[in-house]
Amino acid sequence: MKIGVFDSGFGGLTILQNIRQVLPEYDYLYLGDSARAPYGTRSFEVIYEYTLQAVRYLEAQGCRLIIIACNTASAKALRTIQQRDINPDQLRVLGVIRPTVEAVTTNTLNSRHIGILATPGTVSSGSYLIELEKLDPHLEVSQQACPMWVPLIENNEIDSPAMDYYIKKYVDLLFVKDPEIDTIILACTHYPLIKDKIEAYLNSKLPPSDALLECADAPLNLISQGAIVANSLRDYLNRHSEIERELSRGGQCAYLTTDIADKFEASASLFLSEPIHANQIELV
Numbered sequence: 001m002k003i004g005v006f007d008s009g010f011g012g013l014t015i016l017q018n019i020r021q022v023l024p025e026y027d028y029l030y031l032g033d034s035a036r037a038p039y040g041t042r043s044f045e046v047i048y049e050y051t052l053q054a055v056r057y058l059e060a061q062g063c064r065l066i067i068i069a070c071n072t073a074s075a076k077a078l079r080t081i082q083q084r085d086i087n088p089d090q091l092r093v094l095g096v097i098r099p100t101v102e103a104v105t106t107n108t109l110n111s112r113h114i115g116i117l118a119t120p121g122t123v124s125s126g127s128y129l130i131e132l133e134k135l136d137p138h139l140e141v142s143q144q145a146c147p148m149w150v151p152l153i154e155n156n157e158i159d160s161p162a163m164d165y166y167i168k169k170y171v172d173l174l175f176v177k178d179p180e181i182d183t184i185i186l187a188c189t190h191y192p193l194i195k196d197k198i199e200a201y202l203n204s205k206l207p208p209s210d211a212l213l214e215c216a217d218a219p220l221n222l223i224s225q226g227a228i229v230a231n232s233l234r235d236y237l238n239r240h241s242e243i244e245r246e247l248s249r250g251g252q253c254a255y256l257t258t259d260i261a262d263k264f265e266a267s268a269s270l271f272l273s274e275p276i277h278a279n280q281i282e283l284v
């Protein structure tokens with residue numbers, strides 16, 4: 001049995017890559033709904049319908065454990081799917097928001113002012129606000145929707161001036177909401193692909209003495225989800241030996257896309273730094 005990993009497009013590959021580093025022995029089936037990405041600007045009903053189609057497809061391929069490696073789908077569709085559409089004895093579907101919030105509230109020392117950068121769908125769902133409030137009611141949390149980031153990433157425009165323009169625009173808007181932000185969550189699985197650029201822009205805003213986001217006493221933490229989700233999945237499998245026992249161990253990954261396979265292969269290979277083979281499928 002393979003572990004299914006789903007995203008609206010390429011973003012989930014950032015999660016898959018981290019999962020395969022932590023859990024290299026298992027087999028994976030990645031599905032990117034690139035033909036219908038971005039999800040972030042779509043309605044609740046549409047995101048739910050598309051996500052359920054993807055879950056059903058991966059289930060039909062034999063996946064009994066599926067990671068929704070997409071914040072927008074986790075925010076808008078996961079709970080309904082878990083509560084209404086699946087039988088947990090036959091299928092487990094996990095998301096990315098809860099593990100991220102748990103890691104941030106337990107590991108990020110001295111964080112009091114948190115900034116969320118996410119798709120309009122994730123922001124309007126309020127999922128991060130609700131989950132963070134549950135774990136730590138004393139946090140100040142501000143959100144900024146970044147509607148142009150995923151379309152630019154999906155269209156290979158990461159190195160374009162437009163990308164730089166929209167990074168500056170959304171980061172600046174976030175700090176207008178709260179100039180004291182000390183922790184930023186990249187709450188979309190596409191955003192690690194532009195993390196270097198966001199980091200460079202943040203560094204350019206800081207005084208030179210502070211301009212090292214990675215150092216231990218850094219004034220600002222920039223958090224992406226890959227390692228967090230990977231470690232959370234490892235812990236989950238440790239707790240659920242009945243699922244872990246059923247996973248196949250070939251260390252392989254197959255890729256599915258709803259868009260033209262060549263296009264997905266070219267973009268994914270660039271990002272994964274190795275050639276991949278993808279098959280085009282239709283979700284209905």
Ligand code: DGL
Pocket residue numbers: 007008009011012037038039040041069070071072073119122150187188189190
């Ligand atoms: N990468 C996804 C997320 O984490 C979805 C982006 C989109 O399709 O808008 O939100």
